[in-house]
Amino acid sequence: xxxxxxxxxxxxxxxxxxxxxxxxxxxxxxxxxxxxxxxxxxxxxxxxxxxxxxxxxxxxxxxxxxxxxxxxxxxxxxxxxxxxxxxxxxxxxxxxxxxxxxxxxxxxxxxxxxxxxxxxxxxxxxxxxxxxxxxxxxxxxxxxxxxxxxxxxxxxxxxxxxxxxxxxxxxxxxxxxxxxxxxxxxxxxxxxxxxxxxxxxxxxxxxxxxxxxxxxxxxxxxxxxxxxxxxxxxxxxxxxxxxxxxxxxxxxxxxxxxxxxxxxxxxxxxxxxxxxxxxxxxxxxxxxxxxxxxxxxxxxxxxxxxxxxxxxxxxxxxxxxxxxxxxxxxxxxxx
DNA sequence: TCTATTTGACCGAG
DNA sequence: CTCGGTCAAATAGA
Numbered sequence: 001x002x003x004x005x006x007x008x009x010x011x012x013x014x015x016x017x018x019x020x021x022x023x024x025x026x027x028x029x030x031x032x033x034x035x036x037x038x039x040x041x042x043x044x045x046x047x048x049x050x051x052x053x054x055x056x057x058x059x060x061x062x063x064x065x066x067x068x069x070x071x072x073x074x075x076x077x078x079x080x081x082x083x084x085x086x087x088x089x090x091x092x093x094x095x096x097x098x099x100x101x102x103x104x105x106x107x108x109x110x111x112x113x114x115x116x117x118x119x120x121x122x123x124x125x126x127x128x129x130x131x132x133x134x135x136x137x138x139x140x141x142x143x144x145x146x147x148x149x150x151x152x153x154x155x156x157x158x159x160x161x162x163x164x165x166x167x168x169x170x171x172x173x174x175x176x177x178x179x180x181x182x183x184x185x186x187x188x189x190x191x192x193x194x195x196x197x198x199x200x201x202x203x204x205x206x207x208x209x210x211x212x213x214x215x216x217x218x219x220x221x222x223x224x225x226x227x228x229x230x231x232x233x234x235x236x237x238x239x240x241x242x243x244x245x246x247x248x249x250x251x252x253x254x255x256x257x258x259x260x261x262x263x264x265x266x267x268x269x270x271x272x273x274x275x276x277x278x279x280x281x282x283x284x285x286x287x288x289x290x291x292x293x294x295x296x297x298x299x300x301x302x303x304x305x306x307x308x309x310x311x312x313x314x315x316x317x318x319x320x321x322x323x324x325x326x327x328x329x330x331x332x333x334x335x
Numbered sequence: 336t337c338t339a340t341t342t343g344a345c346c347g348a349g
Numbered sequence: 350c351t352c353g354g355t356c357a358a359a360t361a362g363a
Contacts, residue, residue, distance in 0.1 A: 147340060149355060162354065166339095178354090 115174035121195035127182070128189045143197060145177065157183040165199055173199035 145163035152159045158181035165173040175197040182188045 146338095148357095150341080151353065151355095154352065160353085164355090 115168070115172070115195070121174065124193040126191045126193070128191055129185075130187050130189065132187070143175075153180070156180065158186075165197055167199035171199040173197050175199075 144166040146166045146168075147161055147163050149162040150159050151162070160178050160180040162176065162178055164176040165171075167173045174195045176194045178190075178192045178194075180190045182190055
């Protein structure tokens, strides 16, 4: 039984990974097309075709993800004894320590009360590249996150910001994520997701596609404490573009979280509401590709499972050349 | 006034 | 004991 569930979850993970890739491809093609139009590109036709293909591909993957997720959720609930809401009495959890079970995996009253221990939640690790230090739009994924903490991590140059779903209390959505600028590349963020969104918002995003609930603003500047104005800019200003800086390559790799770094004197303006891409529920834009102006680039997020993932996929390191046509023709080359 | 962020403190794991 | 993760009071902005 459990095997079944794990298998399904693995399926979800895998599908979402592919979905992310498609989304990225889509975003970059959109960007490319813009450039072509400006430069009077001749390849517009081919690009159009690519977009159609991607659209089809994504639709179908998206459906598969949802189907699999349903099964997965159902299994999970059954195993946990019923409601996703209620404190998982052990549900699927690996008992953490002999202590209290979970109602308090946080010594002080777990706010949500119904969220399982982090460690038992599926975890996805992704990396997101931004175009400029201030540009955090790629971290946007259409779902609202609320920052609840920030920590300087030993050995890391930049602090790590902690986010949880805005609807944690109201809808018992246990999704959370951690965002941290990588030491080596200030434009690259490690984003670790824990658990998937179960809130209506996530479903809405998946269904409505472009439903952005909140603005990017995500995570970090790691450089200076910003003055209110600056911080505000980061938090509310409309987003710059990813494609500009994403360059010809999207990179995905696992955390190499430690680094040279040393002191963290800076504070990362976690920034307001972060809408970040949900690797769980694809904010699939139904009308696919119809956006001329890629507002919320769905970043370079790629869901990959790590440790606790059912699949136990280990670390990954991908490079995706942005040759859409080639990708579509020889997808195998990219996996 | 409400909502979100900041930040110091607390807690559990290793 | 140290460190990562989270809570919650204080604070800021809309």
